[in-house]
Amino acid sequence: MSADHSEELAALVGRRSGAPQVAPDAVNLAMIRHWVEAMGDENPVYLSEEAATDAGFGGIVAPPTMLQAWIMRGLKASLEAESRRAEPETTAGSDNDRMMALLDDEGRTSVVATNCDQHYVRPLRLGERLVTTSTIEDITAEKKTGLGEGRFVTTRIDFVSLPDLGEHASVSEEVVAAGEPVATMRFRILKYRPGTAKGAEVRDGDGGPARPRRPRPALTQDNAFFFEGTRAGKLLIQRCVSCHTLRHPPLPACAVCGSLDWDTVQASGRGELYSFVVVHYPKVPSFDYPLPIGLVALEEGTRLVADLAIDPAELRIGMPVEAELVSFDDELTLPVFHGLPAERDEGG
Amino acid sequence: MSQHSFAGKVAIAGIGATEFSKDSGRSELRLAVEAVAGALADAGIAPTEVGGMVTYSSETNPDVDIARSLGIGELTFFSRIHYGGGAACATIQQAALAVASGVADVVVCYRAFNERSGNRFGAGVQDRAPMANAESAHFAFYMPVGLLTPAQWVAMAAQRYLHVSGATSEDLGRVAVADRRHAATNPKAWFYGQPITLAEHQESRFIVEPLHLLDCCQETDGAQAIVVTSLERARDLPNPPAVVAAAAQGSGEGQDMMTSYYRDDLCGLPEMSVVARQLWATSGLGPDDMQAAILYDHFTPYVLYQLEELGFCAKGEAKDFVADGRIELGGALPINTHGGQLGEAYLHGMNGIAEGVRLVRGSSVNQVPELEHVVVTAGTGVPTSGLILGVDR
Ligand SMILES: [Zn+2]
Numbered sequence: 001m002s003a004d005h006s007e008e009l010a011a012l013v014g015r016r017s018g019a020p021q022v023a024p025d026a027v028n029l030a031m032i033r034h035w036v037e038a039m040g041d042e043n044p045v046y047l048s049e050e051a052a053t054d055a056g057f058g059g060i061v062a063p064p065t066m067l068q069a070w071i072m073r074g075l076k077a078s079l080e081a082e083s084r085r086a087e088p089e090t091t092a093g094s095d096n097d098r099m100m101a102l103l104d105d106e107g108r109t110s111v112v113a114t115n116c117d118q119h120y121v122r123p124l125r126l127g128e129r130l131v132t133t134s135t136i137e138d139i140t141a142e143k144k145t146g147l148g149e150g151r152f153v154t155t156r157i158d159f160v161s162l163p164d165l166g167e168h169a170s171v172s173e174e175v176v177a178a179g180e181p182v183a184t185m186r187f188r189i190l191k192y193r194p195g196t197a198k199g200a201e202v203r204d205g206d207g208g209p210a211r212p213r214r215p216r217p218a219l220t221q222d223n224a225f226f227f228e229g230t231r232a233g234k235l236l237i238q239r240c241v242s243c244h245t246l247r248h249p250p251l252p253a254c255a256v257c258g259s260l261d262w263d264t265v266q267a268s269g270r271g272e273l274y275s276f277v278v279v280h281y282p283k284v285p286s287f288d289y290p291l292p293i294g295l296v297a298l299e300e301g302t303r304l305v306a307d308l309a310i311d312p313a314e315l316r317i318g319m320p321v322e323a324e325l326v327s328f329d330d331e332l333t334l335p336v337f338h339g340l341p342a343e344r345d346e347g348g
Numbered sequence: 349m350s351q352h353s354f355a356g357k358v359a360i361a362g363i364g365a366t367e368f369s370k371d372s373g374r375s376e377l378r379l380a381v382e383a384v385a386g387a388l389a390d391a392g393i394a395p396t397e398v399g400g401m402v403t404y405s406s407e408t409n410p411d412v413d414i415a416r417s418l419g420i421g422e423l424t425f426f427s428r429i430h431y432g433g434g435a436a437c438a439t440i441q442q443a444a445l446a447v448a449s450g451v452a453d454v455v456v457c458y459r460a461f462n463e464r465s466g467n468r469f470g471a472g473v474q475d476r477a478p479m480a481n482a483e484s485a486h487f488a489f490y491m492p493v494g495l496l497t498p499a500q501w502v503a504m505a506a507q508r509y510l511h512v513s514g515a516t517s518e519d520l521g522r523v524a525v526a527d528r529r530h531a532a533t534n535p536k537a538w539f540y541g542q543p544i545t546l547a548e549h550q551e552s553r554f555i556v557e558p559l560h561l562l563d564c565c566q567e568t569d570g571a572q573a574i575v576v577t578s579l580e581r582a583r584d585l586p587n588p589p590a591v592v593a594a595a596a597q598g599s600g601e602g603q604d605m606m607t608s609y610y611r612d613d614l615c616g617l618p619e620m621s622v623v624a625r626q627l628w629a630t631s632g633l634g635p636d637d638m639q640a641a642i643l644y645d646h647f648t649p650y651v652l653y654q655l656e657e658l659g660f661c662a663k664g665e666a667k668d669f670v671a672d673g674r675i676e677l678g679g680a681l682p683i684n685t686h687g688g689q690l691g692e693a694y695l696h697g698m699n700g701i702a703e704g705v706r707l708v709r710g711s712s713v714n715q716v717p718e719l720e721h722v723v724v725t726a727g728t729g730v731p732t733s734g735l736i737l738g739v740d741r
Contacts, residue, residue: 083370083371214491214492214493214494215473215474215475215476215478215491215492215496216478216491216492217478217485217487217488217489217491217492218478218479218480218481218484218485218487218488219478219480219485219488220480220481220482220485222482222485223485223488226488226489227488248610249486249488249489249610274508274614275504275505275507275508275511275609275614276504276507277495277500277503277504277507277556277557277558278554278556278557279494279495279500279556279557280553280554280555280556280557281553281554281555281556282470282471282472282496282497284472284474284494284496286474286494287494290554290557291494293493293494293495293500293504295504295508295609295614302610303609303610304489305489305490305493305495305504305607305609306493307493307494312557317507317508317511328492332492334492334493
């Protein structure tokens with residue numbers, strides 16, 4: 001199965017997502033005008049000083065639901081943040097980046113925003129400068145949803161007004177603490193494993209999570225016998241009819257004698273582990289990670305790359321292994337190798 | 349083994365590259381055009397004088413598009429070489445063959461891609477549609493089990509090598525430490541100013557055991573071009589010629605593409621031995637005549653293999669060879685003085701050839717003193733190529 005970072009994620013709850021964010025611009029008429037035109041909001045208190053004063057606001061106020069627009073960081077910074085997160089080789093900077101990386105590592109690489117709640121303390125007036133702090137408020141246990149299995153993450157964003165901020169692009173937590181709270185927003189996302197939606201393509205034989213099918217082998221007249229064989233319950237090795245030399249991967253001719261004629265022999269399925277890897281990255285949704293894969297020397301003499309149903313910590317070059325044919329879906333059956341007790345001379 | 353008749357008669361006269369980045373922000377074709385224009389300017393050769401162009405079969409930028417962009421005009425030689433990074437030094441070989449035989453007077457070799465921001469090789473082949481042909485069927489025994497990326501293909505061999513030779517992950521790490529030390533002083537390198545320690549290598553997370561993150565190269569956006577002409581012509585051009593003392597391709601017994609898992613053992617790169625034998629026989633030189641080496645380093649393990657196949661040390665002894673800073677600047681055989689593909693940029697090996705040229709010119713930021721010859725290699729785990737560049741005497 002994929003990594004489970006429940007404990008590390010729990011430790012991030014209550015922490016700041018990152019540094020305080022300063023609104024790039026003060027609350028201003030131009031942005032309000034764009035917003036109300038786009039939204040079709042004709043309430044005059046957002047554009048007319050007179051109407052706003054008459055309504056008792058003491059001057060123009062910003063539409064409350066425009067809250068988030070004041071702190072949007074713009075396209076460039078958003079793209080930069082995205083590429084920083086997509087970067088496996090960098091150590092991400094903020095706790096939010098760390099949280100996202102942990103969730104990705106759990107195989108939850110897809111994301112969707114689910115809801116956003118806003119609470120307003122008072123209207124915002126022209127010229128106010130906002131600063132936000134973001135806190136990771138909640139990370140749920142795994143939930144099964146229509147999109148897939150995932151965790152909901154709630155981030156609380158507290159807005160404070162700091163009228164005398166000036167040109168500062170960044171501020172400390174202490175400065176923020178001195179500001180006047182004006183609004184709170186809770187933003188909820190679902191980070192989920194792609195391909196795990198209810199009714200997704202294929203389920204594991206053991207009733208495990210649904211997942212996309214494994215990549216298909218490209219079949220030709222030279223290699224199709226192998227995959228037809230496994231489906232029929234046989235692990236086959238290609239053999240030269242003329243000199244009986246075995247060969248794998250399949251080829252149309254025998255390098256020893258040149259014969260184009262071949263048939264197959266059924267392998268016992270026993271062999272030893274010649275080499276192996278344990279894959280951690282990238283995580284492809286068709287597989288579970290860490291993913292051990294072996295290069296098995298079959299006792300007949302050929303080698304074969306195959307699944308290992310062996311705990312990665314137990315893997316040793318030279319260990320005896322034996323294949324079981326496992327059907328992954330109605331098309332694909334492959335040998336999966338288990339460990340065998342080492343043959344020992346008890347000397348008795 | 350016979351000597352190649354073109355060797356010693358041709359030279360690299362110009363090199364040009366874009367910056368190396370994670371997101372170039374422009375088209376791959378534009379990167380190629382910038383690099384080729386830069387290399388021609390460096391050579392002091394007009395675009396109209398170019399008669400040949402060579403690149404990789406994995407290149408997406410047609411030579412004719414570059415030719416039209418730069419007003420190169422007529423071409424009498426154009427060629428593409430297969431096997432990914434294995435093509436790197438072979439581009440120079442084919443250019444040299446064309447120049448020495450009179451087919452083209454000036455040949456430009458190039459490689460350009462947005463490999464980081466665009467199509468990442470490291471992301472795996474899982475989405476390739478299976479086709480009923482041999483090239484696609486090659487993956488039939490790897491894709492369904494999840495062995496999908498170059499790092500994974502290399503790791504399978506490396507695990508066996510470590511087991512047999514007694515080398516450890518730390519020995520692989522010494523390659524990364526050397527590369528990153530050199531990158532740290534190369535302003536063009538992605539990891540400029542960021543050396544690493546062996547401990548940091550060991551602590552970096554596993555990508556695919558036994559390979560850590562810091563065993564893996566830097567996927568890059570960028571382009572590199574190289575201008576090849578006759579040594580005679582090169583002597584009249586602004587930069588000191590980098591003489592092509594030898595250039596060779598090699599495919600080995602039991603050769604496969606990245607997954608030669610069915611040979612007698614997994615502890616060698618027989619294809620690099622094919623290259624090495626030609627290089628030494630043609631140049632009349634040997635490992636002791638090299639003052640530096642640019643060894644293809646998409647992943648660290650095959651650097652150890654190459655030291656053995658090129659004859660810098662005996663089989664299984666690379667772990668001892670790389671100890672004590674021997675492969676770092678100031679050591680007996682500094683490797684990858686530009687930072688390699690782990691530290692400077694992964695440009696399918698073309699940036700390594702350019703570093704070989706700078707070493708011969710005496711203009712590397714990590715110059716090796718009194719350098720006469722440098723060996724440069726191409727992609728490993730695939731049919732490959734190599735090159736010996738030398739100072740004009
Ligand atoms: Zn035969």
